[in-house]
Amino acid sequence: MRHGLFCAMISQKITEGKETFYMKYLGIDLGGINVAAAVVDEGGTILSRGRVSTPRTGAEAVADAMAAAARAAVEGAGLAMEEIASVGVGSPGTIDPGAGIVEYWSNLDFHHVPLSGMVEQRLGRPVYLENDANAAALGEYAAGAGRGSESMVAITLGTGVGGGAVLGGKLYTGYNYAGLEVGHFVIEYGGRSCTCGRKGCFEAYASATALIKRTREEMERHPESALWRVAGSLEKVEGRTAFEAAALGDATAKALVEEYQSYLACGIASLINIFQPEVFCVGGGVAGAGETLLGRVREMVDREDYARHNARRTRLVAASLGNDAGIIGAALLPLFR
Numbered sequence: 001m002r003h004g005l006f007c008a009m010i011s012q013k014i015t016e017g018k019e020t021f022y023m024k025y026l027g028i029d030l031g032g033i034n035v036a037a038a039v040v041d042e043g044g045t046i047l048s049r050g051r052v053s054t055p056r057t058g059a060e061a062v063a064d065a066m067a068a069a070a071r072a073a074v075e076g077a078g079l080a081m082e083e084i085a086s087v088g089v090g091s092p093g094t095i096d097p098g099a100g101i102v103e104y105w106s107n108l109d110f111h112h113v114p115l116s117g118m119v120e121q122r123l124g125r126p127v128y129l130e131n132d133a134n135a136a137a138l139g140e141y142a143a144g145a146g147r148g149s150e151s152m153v154a155i156t157l158g159t160g161v162g163g164g165a166v167l168g169g170k171l172y173t174g175y176n177y178a179g180l181e182v183g184h185f186v187i188e189y190g191g192r193s194c195t196c197g198r199k200g201c202f203e204a205y206a207s208a209t210a211l212i213k214r215t216r217e218e219m220e221r222h223p224e225s226a227l228w229r230v231a232g233s234l235e236k237v238e239g240r241t242a243f244e245a246a247a248l249g250d251a252t253a254k255a256l257v258e259e260y261q262s263y264l265a266c267g268i269a270s271l272i273n274i275f276q277p278e279v280f281c282v283g284g285g286v287a288g289a290g291e292t293l294l295g296r297v298r299e300m301v302d303r304e305d306y307a308r309h310n311a312r313r314t315r316l317v318a319a320s321l322g323n324d325a326g327i328i329g330a331a332l333l334p335l336f337r
């Protein structure tokens with residue numbers, strides 16, 4: 001079922017006289033530094049925002065901050081909390097969406113925190129909880145690069161490699177809600193060590209962290225490289241450093257970018273061969289390089305896609321919502337479960 005038809009079928013509205021009032025949803029993106037909230041309509045358009053700093057003093061204080069950001073967003077939209085259909089929360093860590101619990105999040109030392117219930121108690125609205133990577137994937141599917149598609153797999157190239165999937169119009173999370181940990185399938189057996197304890201994980205080759213590490217290694221090996229001119233120092237290397245130096249014609253940077261693209265294409269092709277989604281979406285800081293990154297990756301994936309002779313092929317695209325993907329996806333959670 002196409003997303004547009006799907007949304008039309010489940011769209012909620014209240015009719016009074018001749019006027020139709022479409023329901024509004026509230027999304028909350030819980031981060032280690034800030035709590036961001038937004039009122040979102042059914043089409044994924046953000047109507048207003050609220051933001052507060054994330055406290056470091058325990059779960060109760062965090063829930064208070066989430067409620068404060070939510071109230072600011074609702075007030076900014078000129079609404080009362082009673083006019084919000086539901087609240088969706090995207091949180092880092094290991095999540096049990098069914099129970100509304102953050103099982104574990106190292107950043108704030110959360111252990112078995114019933115976050116849904118805590119927020120619901122403060123706001124008086126139904127609360128849906130989801131892993132932040134899954135929420136971001138849902139946001140892109142509902143209102144971004146995957147809009148109008150039947151299925152989409154998304155990855156985010158950041159500190160790690162996050163992932164999520166919407167299949168047949170439903171967010172996929174796996175039997176134990178830990179599905180689509182795409183950063184931790186192996187693309188090189190016995191390869192680079194990963195933070196998860198395995199070796200050769202996709203994340204150890206395709207994350208921004210991995211690219212930054214390799215850039216620093218090549219800078220130390222090649223003091224003549226333009227990588228030094230672009231970055232200034234090893235401490236200031238970013239994910240885009242290699243791409244900027246390659247654009248200057250630097251041979252070391254070009255080789256580094258091609259190496260990174262090869263590993264990225266390897267992982268993407270494997271995921272496409274497993275899921276064969278209509279859309280494969282790539283987001284995160286490194287994806288900001290756009291076609292400079294994805295052009296060659298697309299060529300390699302086209303050669304390695306098992307369905308390369310099929311008339312219907314997966315489209316490889318860049319994410320389009322940026323940092324708003326997670327908050328939009330969180331808000332629209334009840335429409336895709």
